[in-house]
Amino acid sequence: MNTPHITIIGSALSGNKGAAAMLESAIQTLSERLDNPRFTLFSMYPREDREQNPYENLDIVAADPKQLGVTINTLALVYRLLPPLRPLLRKKSKAIAALTSSQVLLDQGGITFTDGREKFLLYNVASILPALNTGTPVFKCAQAVGPFENPINRRAAKVFLPKARTLVTRGRITHEFAEGLGLTNLFAGADYAFSLEMDGDEAEAVSQHVDLSFFDDERDVVGVCPSVVLQKKVDARGGDYAGQIVSFVEDLRRQGKKVVLIPHSVRTGTEKTHNNDLPLCREIHAQLRIGDDLLFVDRELSSQQLRYLIGRCDLFVASRFHAMVSSLAMAVPTLVIGWSHKYREVLEMFELEEWAFGHDKLTPDYLSERFADLDAQRESVQARLDAHLPEVKARSARQADLIAEIVQGG
Structure with missing residues (x-):
């Protein structure tokens, strides 16, 4: 042929x-x-x-x-x-x-x-x-x-x-x-x-841009992946998406957790926001207090490098669909804020659909409450991820x- x-x-x-x-x-x-x-x-x-x-x-x-x-x-x-x-x-x-x-x-x-x-x-x-x-x-x-x-x-x-x-x-x-x-x-x-599949060189490649010692102590690391798509939907109904994420991140830090802020959709060299969450993440980061419990990935990484980085997290909060896919693929317990049935139907494959909610329910209190539930049930969530991932x-x-x-x- x-x-x-x-x-x-x-x-x-x-x-x-x-x-x-x-x-x-x-x-x-x-x-x-x-x-x-x-x-x-x-x-x-x-x-x-x-x-x-x-x-x-x-x-x-x-x-x-x-x-x-x-x-x-x-x-x-x-x-x-x-x-x-x-x-x-x-x-x-x-x-x-x-x-x-x-x-x-x-x-x-x-x-x-x-x-x-x-x-x-x-x-x-x-x-x-x-x-x-x-x-x-x-x-x-x-x-x-x-x-x-x-x-x-x-x-x-x-x-x-x-x-x-x-x-x-x-x-x-x-x-x-x-x-x-x-x-x-x-x-x-x-x-x-x-x-x-990752090629095995991700840690070395990521370490050139990100201090991976951030993940080395015993404190939980929570990955947070905002989305400009969610921001537009929340702000259109009078909300303040960036402010809500800031409030949530600071609450995590008060609990003694470390936070890594990860844009999963980035276009280098432009401030245009289509397929580009980096400007939003910079806006969020600018409102957060500086500290050794906060890591901001302020650049474009490859899909494999992002998957490796997400896999280093203990828990993950995703608004980008494929950030959720990467966290599930790395068996990281994940809370999802979505805008379509596409999030829930993927979580269903792991019997984890309860860990997604729509942007219409997003408030700092509700987000913190659902995250606390995930944290408390992480062992059972982890078991379902491990059980269903090979089939998926x-x-x-x-x-x-x-x-x-x-x-x-x-």
């Missing part, structure tokens, strides 16, 4: 390290299953992704929303409608060349076709439409979809989701939404980032088998 070639969209190396974890999990697992595969990433941040790309077999193609929605989609439609122009299009367009030489497109959008996120609906469609027009099978990696009560979202989902070769659902709630829509191209999986990781890795079967002509 031809050299295995896989095109990927919806993830990145820069910015959101959850997206990086999904991308790198795909590269790792498929490189184990296929003979010298090549990968092409359709990137929203091509310059940053090229600068951070450590993979010789990964090419980066520019695909910001305008390039994807207008240029790539138009060329793919022309490719479908005017066969005589296909050789020219493959020669002139890196995107068309990648799609037409790939055995599959992996859509790694973490949450798509979801009520309340209609402003992203065009992007959800634009991400897979070029592959549909070039005849490239679409594999939607583990993600959340639904609910589908909004007529516009429901109509779009009924048109486009059945066209995917496979849709991997990321939990029970998503699977039920998808079945309720009548979809049959489903596989009940787990987030691809659960398959991410196996469900995550199974999607790599399904992708490899498509690539190999299955």
